[in-house]
Amino acid sequence: DQQVKQNSPSLSVQEGRISILNCDYTNSMFDYFLWYKKYPAEGPTFLISISSIKDKNEDGRFTVFLNKSAKHLSLHIVPSQPGDSAVYFCAASALGRGSTLGRLYFGRGTQLTVWP
Amino acid sequence: NAGVTQTPKFQVLKTGQSMTLQCAQDMNHNSMYWYRQDPGMGLRLIYYSASEGTTDKGEVPNGYNVSRLNKREFSLRLESAAPSQTSVYFCASAGSQETQYFGPGTRLLVL
Numbered sequence: 001d002q003q004v005k006q007n008s009p010s011l012s013v014q015e016g017r018i019s020i021l022n023c024d025y026t027n028s029m030f031d032y033f034l035w036y037k038k039y040p041a042e043g044p045t046f047l048i049s050i051s052s053i054k055d056k057n058e059d060g061r062f063t064v065f066l067n068k069s070a071k072h073l074s075l076h077i078v079p080s081q082p083g084d085s086a087v088y089f090c091a092a093s094a095l096g097r098g099s100t101l102g103r104l105y106f107g108r109g110t111q112l113t114v115w116p
Numbered sequence: 117n118a119g120v121t122q123t124p125k126f127q128v129l130k131t132g133q134s135m136t137l138q139c140a141q142d143m144n145h146n147s148m149y150w151y152r153q154d155p156g157m158g159l160r161l162i163y164y165s166a167s168e169g170t171t172d173k174g175e176v177p178n179g180y181n182v183s184r185l186n187k188r189e190f191s192l193r194l195e196s197a198a199p200s201q202t203s204v205y206f207c208a209s210a211g212s213q214e215t216q217y218f219g220p221g222t223r224l225l226v227l
Contacts (some may be wrong), residue, residue: 009156032214043120043206043218044159089158093214103174104149104216108158 006107023090120219139207148190
């Protein structure tokens with residue numbers, strides 16, 4: 001049973017507009033969330049993270065929002081650029097939870113395409 | 117500072133053959149992980165090692181074994197490869213924070 005879900009396999013956005021990628025989770029023990037970006041034939045690269053004590057974290061064009069009551073997080077990219085075209089994975093972790101310490105649970109990814 | 121390195125980059129095996137995928141990190145991280153990525157399935161954890169000398173099963177461990185050789189190296193072994201193990205394999209490492217850093221991947225084709 002998947003504990004982290006990305007229900008949109010793909011998203012297409014025009015250059016300069018906002019991209020919003022969504023992620024839902026089911027495990028209330030999760031308290032740390034990450035977004036990874038993956039280009040073809042490369043490994044995933046860390047993009048941005050957020051702890052459950054916050055509801056927003058911003059890094060340049062990238063902002064992650066966390067809604068704990070809804071068990072939902074989203075990644076906003078503003079403005080979107082063609083170089084942002086990649087697969088984005090949402091991941092979650094339960095910090096310091098015994099044998100699962102450090103284990104990340106990943107969603108299935110969303111393919112973002114930014115067109116000129 | 118190379119980060120996480122993986123060898124080989126690409127491998128073709130016949131069913132029943134064995135091989136070991138190598139992973140090394142130079143970030144002095146305690147934790148290391150092996151994932152596989154299949155189309156539409158995201159990243160699934162095969163095995164992980166929270167510290168040198170310990171290993172634990174992940175979500176899809178069947179058909180694999182691992183060795184945490186030392187703090188830097190974590191290898192994944194397929195004793196008898198099957199076509200279902202055709203996949204892209206990623207190694208990752210993490211320090212005291214939860215952020216994992218990934219290698220470039222090994223593409224494995226089992227015929």
